[in-house]
Amino acid sequence: MTIRLECADLTGGRGSTTAFRNVDLAVEAGSVLALLGPNGAGKTTLLLTLSGLLPAQGGTVSVDGARLRSGRPTAANAAGVVLVPDNRCLFTTLSVEENIRVAAKRNSPKPKELLESFPALEKRWTLPAGALSGGEQQMLVMARALIQQPRVLLIDELSMGLAPLIVEGLFATVSRIATDHKCAVVLVEQHVNLALEVADAAAVLNRGNIVLRGPAKELAAAPELLENAYLGIHDTEVDQSSAVATS
Numbered sequence: 001m002t003i004r005l006e007c008a009d010l011t012g013g014r015g016s017t018t019a020f021r022n023v024d025l026a027v028e029a030g031s032v033l034a035l036l037g038p039n040g041a042g043k044t045t046l047l048l049t050l051s052g053l054l055p056a057q058g059g060t061v062s063v064d065g066a067r068l069r070s071g072r073p074t075a076a077n078a079a080g081v082v083l084v085p086d087n088r089c090l091f092t093t094l095s096v097e098e099n100i101r102v103a104a105k106r107n108s109p110k111p112k113e114l115l116e117s118f119p120a121l122e123k124r125w126t127l128p129a130g131a132l133s134g135g136e137q138q139m140l141v142m143a144r145a146l147i148q149q150p151r152v153l154l155i156d157e158l159s160m161g162l163a164p165l166i167v168e169g170l171f172a173t174v175s176r177i178a179t180d181h182k183c184a185v186v187l188v189e190q191h192v193n194l195a196l197e198v199a200d201a202a203a204v205l206n207r208g209n210i211v212l213r214g215p216a217k218e219l220a221a222a223p224e225l226l227e228n229a230y231l232g233i234h235d236t237e238v239d240q241s242s243a244v245a246t247s
């Protein structure tokens, strides 16, 4: 399996403020890395930096071995990096189809083809996005990402404000997308247990530092380690080799 997304010694923040430092991550094609951590840990800032929307303060980001230029979101997107932001950013007065269509690229599939992954959107196809339920809106957000044929999918708190049952369904779709499209997925999530169920590996960010990482199954079986990582009690590495998220 190939390492699809890699960052090395990555440091970033806003302006001269640093939000995360010296982050090394590697995510294989077809695998999901859960990026966990308390509020304000730097998770969103890290995703924005990986997607080029914020310039890095140091270190590198590579997709399939090719280094991305820091702070260039268009170039990152052309290299296959797609960000699913936590605030959905839908055009609420445009229809479901139109919201998907505006994100299409030259070689994208037809919008209707996405119904295979998101069948629940079929009944809503011509409705304005603003009329959808929260869960349906998140499906639409994922469909809009998928039409861009991502190689790297950066997902920020897909579950925000949704019932756990809905989140489970969405995460199952995320897992299928990773496998079927050979995507490297980074999933920022507050629902720790649900995220560990869908992920292959996980890393916990606390105050800008990766304080714990390992295979998702091993972390799910070690709640005390996770708790300590969230509380910032000590730095831990379940398994050094698992800095790589493998499917």
Ligand SMILES: Nc1ncnc2c1ncn2[C@@H]1O[C@H](COP(=O)(O)OP(=O)(O)OP(=O)(O)O)[C@@H](O)[C@H]1O
Residues within 6 Å of the ligand: 014, 019, 037, 038, 039, 040, 041, 042, 043, 044, 045, 046
């Ligand atoms: N627009 C902004 N301008 C300046 N600083 C910001 C901005 N947004 C976030 N920060 C700061 O950057 C740091 C990291 O925040 P970030 O949003 O990346 O954390 P997070 O782990 O995603 O938290 P949450 O789970 O609450 O979204 C925090 O100290 C936060 O206050």
